[in-house]
Amino acid sequence: DVKVTQSSRYLVKRTGEKVFLECVQDMDHENMFWYRQDPGLGLRLIYFSYDVKMKEKGDIPEGYSVSREKKERFSLILESASTNQTSMYLCASSLTGNTDTQYFGPGTRLTVL
């Protein structure tokens, strides 16, 4: 079974802090995604990576950056956290050639105070 893990289930940070969210997948997937999930808005893509060191902006990249130094690991970085970044963050991965089936992690609920 594909396993996607995220470093924390719950995280509380202060405004202005630098925040790292990590995601690891164990199935050698080329593609990895970071989404933000808010009630009534569904999932919105923040960033996508299709290979090591490669990334593309999604719909809402402002205030976020990403890093993919190894194939299995995709990090989301909030350079200076703000209260409007309080949300659920979901990581997902998929195979090139079968990108429709995205495998999701359990999510990180981030609260910025």
Place this chain on the structure above:
Amino acid sequence: AQTVTQSQPEMSVQEAETVTLSCTYDTSESDYYLFWYKQPPSRQMILVIRQEAYKQQNATENRFSVNFQKAAKSFSLKISDSQLGDAAMYFCAYRSASSNYQLIWGAGTKLIIKP
């Protein structure tokens, strides 16, 4: 731009009965894919069912089936013989055939199963 609308924020159904979740989408494209994903409480999101727009036959996966109406841009999910384990948020999503990864998501429908 494509959009996906789920007009039912919450639905409830009696255990063992059938429920239909609605999804409509807006696109000017003719080639695309549609999906239903399920997110159980405190558990990972998983793919339930997938439909190619060029296929007239509705997709089915065990107790889950879709009613795909291309002209009406409608893509509803029918769950037969509802079980307690079906309780979850259900998300409808769209992907253009010209994009190999970008999914457009609906807002979700919370499904409650009454024992």
